[in-house]
Amino acid sequence: MQGPRRTEAPPDLTDADRRVVVIEDHVLLAESLTGQLRTAGWEARLLPVPDTVPALGEVVDRVARLQPRVAVLDIDGQRFGDGLRLVAPLVRSGVGVVALTTAEERTRRGEALGYGAGTVLTGETPLADLLAAVRAVAVGQPAVDPEERHELVAAWRLRHRERRELLTRFANLTGREREVLSGLLRGRAVRQISSDIGVTEATVRTHVKSILAKLRVGSQLAAVGLAHRIGWRHRGS
Incomplete structure (x- = not known):
């Protein structure tokens, strides 16, 4: 053939x-x-x-x-x-x-x-x-x-600029705030995060408020969603 x-x-x-x-x-x-x-x-x-x-x-x-x-x-x-x-x-x-x-x-x-x-x-x-x-x-x-x-x-350049801006927001988190956000990403409650990192629940809530302000979001769920969107992970997690 x-x-x-x-x-x-x-x-x-x-x-x-x-x-x-x-x-x-x-x-x-x-x-x-x-x-x-x-x-x-x-x-x-x-x-x-x-x-x-x-x-x-x-x-x-x-x-x-x-x-x-x-x-x-x-x-x-x-x-x-x-x-x-x-x-x-x-x-x-x-x-x-x-x-x-x-x-x-x-x-x-x-x-x-x-x-x-x-x-x-x-x-x-x-x-x-x-x-x-x-x-x-x-x-x-x-x-x-x-x-x-x-x-x-x-369209790609616009998304790239937006991603860089988001990464800058996450870069402004303190080490303790990163630990708290990492706990939220793992589905941990405030009480559990408090036990995990050895601080009071009130301190964890203070860190959560600061995280939301720095990431410019209105809720813990939105912060977690934003972290997933850009693939953010705490190095220690």
């Missing part, structure tokens, strides 16, 4: 333009994607999945040795390190990035674009659209509508 017919990449692409590296830690998906790119005429290589998480610089060096024009990068993967944090180093090294994600959040797409990705595609993207995106990035053409790119990056 004949295999799938090989279709040549567009004639205006040079041999260097056709070089693509796939960075994906789901092996079956990575092999499938690499094979589809090769069938479509691209010189696609698969970056081997490491046994342990390497430093970002090591990953970038591995990619650089393959001299690709484009990297198809799973930004949700973790075996190569935080996928999002790979985008900017790859772009700085001269590699165009087509980012892949299963997340629907606009801010995540905006973050990847803000770091320099040529485009961000989801798992619902048809193969033809993926190939078109790889080609556009390979030849330096826009792969995302400029207005959409601007909106997505702006």
